[in-house]
Amino acid sequence: MVPMKKIAPEDRLLTAIKKAEQATQQAKDAALAEEGVTKAQYNALLILKSAPGITSAELARRCFVTPQAMNETVGRLERNGAVTRQRHPTHRHVLEANLTPLGETTLQAADRRVVEVEERLRAALAPADQQTLKDLLATIETAVSAVPPPG
8 A cells, every 4th residue: 555645735736726716716706796697697698608599408517517406597597587498399398498688688797797807817827827827727637537536
């Protein structure tokens, strides 16, 4: 058995990544709250803009959430008038989701807020550092994905 290496908590990469992720997501949450939208709703609206007519199940896959969670999100958006759902013309048990004009307007306003957060982040990093960060994050994703889960 290989002995475990000791890494001080303040030196752990996973902790630094998590702190950065929490800070960016909190900033995004705050920006979206100004438009009365949650991250889940924003993500759904963003995907519906590029893929009108998809099902809640496909929307859930693209947003990396459960179908149940997406059904709740789409249901809220539908009740708020941002999304409509109608039966597929051929497959009557399938519901297709689409943005309404209000959904389009909501998405535009929310996206402006998210872009403001993105611009604050970009202003803090030189262009070369932005590319380095993206490359490092891709390396992290690959490295962690290649490691089988314990057990």
